[in-house]
Amino acid sequence: MSSSRRRSWILLTAIAATLVFSWSSISGLNELVELQQLPDDPPIILSETKSNEIVNNLSTNKGSSLDTSRKSKSEIANDASLNTSRTKFLTKVTTTTSSTGSIDQDEIDTVANIPDDATQRGTTGTNIGGVKQKSGSVGGGGGGGGGITKPTVTSPLNRVKQTTPAGTASKGSTCKASVILPNTDFWGEALVPGYDNRPDTAEECCKLCAEYKQKGIPEEDAVDCNLWVYCEDKELCGSTYYKQCWLKHLAHPDGTAPTKQGPDVGWTTGLMQPRGIRDEENGDIVDPTDDRKYHIVITAQGPATHWQSRVHYYWYKKTLKKCKAAGNCHMGGWTRILHSGEEDDLMEEMPTFVAQQLPPEHPSHGYIVLNRPWAFVQWLKEAKIKEKYVLMSEPDHVWLKPMPNLMVGQHAAAFPFFYIEPSKKEYLPIVQKFVGQISRKESEQMAPIGNAPTMMSYSDLQRVVPIWFNLSIAIHNDKQAAKEWGWVQEMYAFSLAAYKAGLRDIGLHIKLMSQPPFDTTLDPYYILHYTYGMDYTLDGVFTPGKYGEWRFDKRSYSQKPPPRNLGEPPEKMGNELVRHLIHAINEATNAIPGWDEYVKTGVAKEIWDGVIRG
Known part of the structure; x- marks a missing residue:
């Protein structure tokens, strides 16, 4: 072979190897949400004037008594197809920051007039002090x-x-x-x-x-x-x-x-330090005369959350019926916040509040979850509910059994997410950009939560939401924060907002929500969250990270609803929650009229009357 041909052969081989390597790297990212490149000009945070206006408007709703009607004309919603609880494959979203590399603290603080001294995370840390793990760990x-x-x-x-x-x-x-x-x-x-x-x-x-x-x-x-x-x-x-x-x-x-x-x-x-005894002085004692009913709110937008909302609402209604029959029921009304800015074909089926999308000065750059806090800002400003407490939920939550008000006194209650770590040592410099120069010990007062599922008083929600919105925008526009926190940056914004609003000692309830297939039994949970794919062999063996011979994943139905009568999981599959989920979806889709046509078109031409029969 001549030297020129040899050089050509080597060059072609190198190019081919590079292409193969590049393709293998790209294919390994097939589970990631597509990265959105952001423009250079960051949107501004909600102005001080607008922030104060929102707070003033929200304060006028305190103690409101009117219920959201079934045919309400407004709503905010969350796109569950971009569910922030999806944790196995987190995208690092690139964004921009201010020229100083920091956040204007005054701009954030003016949202709710939080005093300077207004100051829980429940996740395990990953740092082991630089010690390497030895093999054969037990x-x-x-x-x-x-x-x-x-x-x-x-x-x-x-x-x-x-x-x-x-x-x-x-x-x-x-x-x-x-x-x-x-x-x-x-x-x-x-x-x-x-x-x-x-x-x-x-x-x-x-x-x-x-x-x-x-x-x-x-x-x-x-x-x-x-x-x-x-x-x-x-x-x-x-x-x-x-x-x-x-x-x-x-x-x-x-x-x-x-x-x-x-x-x-x-x-x-x-x-060594279990939760201490609560006392009446700190608002820990439940007033026996207090009406503990809570209002359930979900946010939705797009075809994926369209069918999920219908399944959720069916199981809410069925669980509410059981709750009332048992007596002393804390479950109250229900609202879907639709943040598409337009009414849809479910307005007559379920109570709905339509919220507008982010204004032009706050582009989401494809991060649609930013619509969620903005939607809550609008809902709190316009809607009125009977209940003093609110449970923020999601369309892909299925009710398992009636849930009491889990709050102790006036302390909020929430499900802890192990991947929300505001007190992580490496994150402290980022957290300080948004809440001020706090110590690591102080950062541990931040709860490892997102907005859902979280239960708090209506008045606390009024204080938290404007700060949550401003922090969501600020974090999204901070290059370092958005890169580190990726698709869960809005959840971090909620955790930090609760801290800035003065919420302390938030009760963390792991039993509040199950997440199959990694959780397996129905007891002791109240809600089933189907955010992860569920894969099994035909012999019932769980195959995490690998497509199973039998599988269910909500992402398979991101554009059209699932058909009625989904196939049973393998007989030897022992996960109670996975089996229950399939049965729950099947029951709802058989009870809601016109589902077969709905599967074909994605349009709800027949409306469920909301009556649980049998």
């Missing part, structure tokens, strides 16, 4: 892994057992842990790895946790050991991990699920 990473591997498959029962004391420290013991959980492994930020930390007993491990102090760190940024994990069972843990004592920290242990729990787990976990 128990899902608690003792051996120290919080390296994120919990993915967790029994729903485990998620509530963590708040039920399985034992207490012995009387007179210097160990201050008041909740001991045998056969339980928790993950968290490892302050002291257990490889070379091997006391003889669990009580000694507990004492080490109680006495732990971080060195070389300013007191305001130092964190305490509030969680320890100890291996007491040599047979279950193995000799490598026997007597390892891991000292850890979690911002909100009460809102975090165990990594693993059960008779085959050799680790014992101790929680």
